[in-house]
Amino acid sequence: MRHFFTILSHEIRMLLVNPGTYIAGVFFLAVMGSIFVDLVTAYSAAPQEISPATVFFRLFWVPVLFMVPLLTMKSISEERRHGTLETLLTSPVSTAEVVLGKYGAAYFLYILLWGSTAVFFYILQKYAGDLRFFDRGPLIGGYLFIAVSGLFFVGIGIFASSLSRNQAVSGFLCFTLLALILGLNFVSDTDLLSSETLSPFKSVVQRAQIFQHLDDFSRGIIDTRQLLFYASGATLTLILSILGLEAKILHS
Amino acid sequence: MPDDSTQTVPTSPAIEVQNLVKSYAGFLAVNNVSFTVRRGEILGFLGPNGAGKSTTMRILTGYLPATSGAARVCDIPVATHPEEVKRLIGYMPENNPLPEDMRVSEYLHYRGRLKELRRRKLTSRIAEVMELCDLGRERHRIIGKLSKGFRQRVGIAEAILSEPPVIIMDEPTIGLDPHQIQLVRDLIASLRGRMSVIISSHILPEIEVTCDRVLIINQGRVVTMGTPAELRRDIIGHSVYKLEISGDLDLLSSALTAVEPTLKISETNAPDADGFRALYLTTDRDDPIGEQLMRSLGADARFRLRGLVREHPTLEDVFLVATRRSRDIIDTPKAPKGRNSKSQTPNSK
Numbered sequence: 001m002r003h004f005f006t007i008l009s010h011e012i013r014m015l016l017v018n019p020g021t022y023i024a025g026v027f028f029l030a031v032m033g034s035i036f037v038d039l040v041t042a043y044s045a046a047p048q049e050i051s052p053a054t055v056f057f058r059l060f061w062v063p064v065l066f067m068v069p070l071l072t073m074k075s076i077s078e079e080r081r082h083g084t085l086e087t088l089l090t091s092p093v094s095t096a097e098v099v100l101g102k103y104g105a106a107y108f109l110y111i112l113l114w115g116s117t118a119v120f121f122y123i124l125q126k127y128a129g130d131l132r133f134f135d136r137g138p139l140i141g142g143y144l145f146i147a148v149s150g151l152f153f154v155g156i157g158i159f160a161s162s163l164s165r166n167q168a169v170s171g172f173l174c175f176t177l178l179a180l181i182l183g184l185n186f187v188s189d190t191d192l193l194s195s196e197t198l199s200p201f202k203s204v205v206q207r208a209q210i211f212q213h214l215d216d217f218s219r220g221i222i223d224t225r226q227l228l229f230y231a232s233g234a235t236l237t238l239i240l241s242i243l244g245l246e247a248k249i250l251h252s
Numbered sequence: 253m254p255d256d257s258t259q260t261v262p263t264s265p266a267i268e269v270q271n272l273v274k275s276y277a278g279f280l281a282v283n284n285v286s287f288t289v290r291r292g293e294i295l296g297f298l299g300p301n302g303a304g305k306s307t308t309m310r311i312l313t314g315y316l317p318a319t320s321g322a323a324r325v326c327d328i329p330v331a332t333h334p335e336e337v338k339r340l341i342g343y344m345p346e347n348n349p350l351p352e353d354m355r356v357s358e359y360l361h362y363r364g365r366l367k368e369l370r371r372r373k374l375t376s377r378i379a380e381v382m383e384l385c386d387l388g389r390e391r392h393r394i395i396g397k398l399s400k401g402f403r404q405r406v407g408i409a410e411a412i413l414s415e416p417p418v419i420i421m422d423e424p425t426i427g428l429d430p431h432q433i434q435l436v437r438d439l440i441a442s443l444r445g446r447m448s449v450i451i452s453s454h455i456l457p458e459i460e461v462t463c464d465r466v467l468i469i470n471q472g473r474v475v476t477m478g479t480p481a482e483l484r485r486d487i488i489g490h491s492v493y494k495l496e497i498s499g500d501l502d503l504l505s506s507a508l509t510a511v512e513p514t515l516k517i518s519e520t521n522a523p524d525a526d527g528f529r530a531l532y533l534t535t536d537r538d539d540p541i542g543e544q545l546m547r548s549l550g551a552d553a554r555f556r557l558r559g560l561v562r563e564h565p566t567l568e569d570v571f572l573v574a575t576r577r578s579r580d581i582i583d584t585p586k587a588p589k590g591r592n593s594k595s596q597t598p599n600s601k
Binding site: 002003006007010014017018082083084086087088089090091092093094249250251252 | 365
């Protein structure tokens with residue numbers, strides 16, 4: 001893995017010099033900022049039972065559905081479309097190093113964008129001037145959830161990018177896969193899975209309650225099963241990306 | 253690191269390929285290809301589109317695995333040690349794909365790091381290859397905004413950056429103007445003796461000028477291999493003379509047979525206003541018979557001789573004949589195996 005850091009630093013650099021990254025960043029902060037403003041307005045109008053941080057993070061699916069495809073759709077598709085993947089893989093670099101380097105860079109930017117929303121809470125704290133109004137627990141839990149779940153979501157994006165030469169197809173595929181995984185939350189409540197034959201699938205769906213995971217994280221419950229869910233999901237998507245890429249090279 | 257391996261096994265061939273086969277879902281892209289490239293030699297890879305040149309090159313770089321057969325680079329098997337082989341090869345793929353949004357110096361620096369060049373050496377080596385490829389003034393330009401010629405130079409600079417013992421370039425001069433072709437040609441020639449080079453090209457005169465040996469491949473099979481002179485002799489197999497003469501052609505045949513029994517008229521053109529016509533004569537004799545012809549026909553009162561020249565077949569002629577012949581053999585229905593193998597016999601030379 002000696003080339004992992006070379007590829008990672010190169011990819012981060014390329015993301016940071018790409019104007020598209022800043023456009024995506026501004027878009028992300030504008031959406032999250034407006035959500036935050038609405039939240040603060042609602043809280044200033046009437047007292048609420050739950051912490052503003054919990055409500056803020058419950059809307060994580062909005063940026064996940066749009067930002068993850070935007071951040072990852074270019075990574076491998078672009079290399080395959082331009083043919084630069086061939087140049088890359090004919091230097092002493094393995095497919096795993098390439099995939100992990102690109103994954104690391106996309107994850108770094110994902111965390112960087114989410115990290116920038118911490119400024120909202122900092123400003124609120126600065127103006128509120130009273131630490132009693134500010135509950136740090138759900139905030140730390142929320143960011144921890146973002147960091148842990150991001151491993152899996154970005155992995156899905158990289159996997160989708162490895163499947164097609166076309167960025168748009170990769171982006172749409174990533175959006176669909178993310179929507180399916182987030183949608184599992186609502187499937188478990190339906191009568192669809194109540195039959196005996198679908199019980200193994202139902203147990204899988206019950207483990208993939210991402211919104212429930214967020215609530216647990218916000219309440220300070222760090223369940224290793226949930227950590228394992230995201231870690232194994234990320235590992236699986238990365239292994240599939242590496243294998244998929246190598247299979248495509250074999251038939252190129 | 254590549255230098256070390258070159259020093260430890262200096263006598264082994266740079267590239268050794270034996271019975272290489274690559275099939276895609278039943279289609280044989282490379283069919284039993286065998287050849288060797290000596291150290292410091294420049295080998296030209298010729299073949300029509302879809303002949304299997306790029307596939308063979310990709311297998312040599314360790315990018316694609318072969319279905320069967322063996323390929324060794326500096327005595328290291330490609331199939332089992334692709335990572336080591338990649339350290340020994342500088343490769344420029346077909347169409348020279350480059351990242352559009354990087355600067356030339358940034359790109360070379362990144363590639364140098366991936367090729368495991370030490371930071372201290374990297375800066376001086378980048379300056380060296382830029383000088384060699386005349387890229388000094390373009391070093392800070394974005395690759396996507398470079399002209400085709402400069403992009404090709406960036407690709408070549410990248411291939412030779414780590415000073416590997418083997419360079420493989422797939423169509424390095426495609427789309428270049430004559431000045432740029434000359435520059436690339438000189439650049440490749442300057443590598444002779446230091447690095448082994450395989451280049452594929454459609455520009456046959458260029459291969460003829462640049463390469464020590466030529467390998468012609470068609471429909472996945474090696475058709476022939478040798479120096480351009482050897483190929484001319486083996487593939488064309490006869491000498492061609494062009495005559496400008498006036499007189500009765502029926503009488504000419506017997507006059508020619510008197511000079512050399514194997515002389516035949518292969519092509520006749522219409523006479524010009526002065527009654528002279530251009531004729532092409534072929535003979536199996538390889539040694540020059542022009543002087544005898546000139547004396548004999550000049551002394552013969554029945555004919556008026558205006559010109560006589562020995563035609564030298566170009567590599568293009570050799571290529572056309574060789575690929576046509578191999579296609580005939582491959583396309584012949586139910587051809588016996590012996591005939592197929594005949595197309596590869598020159599390979600054993």
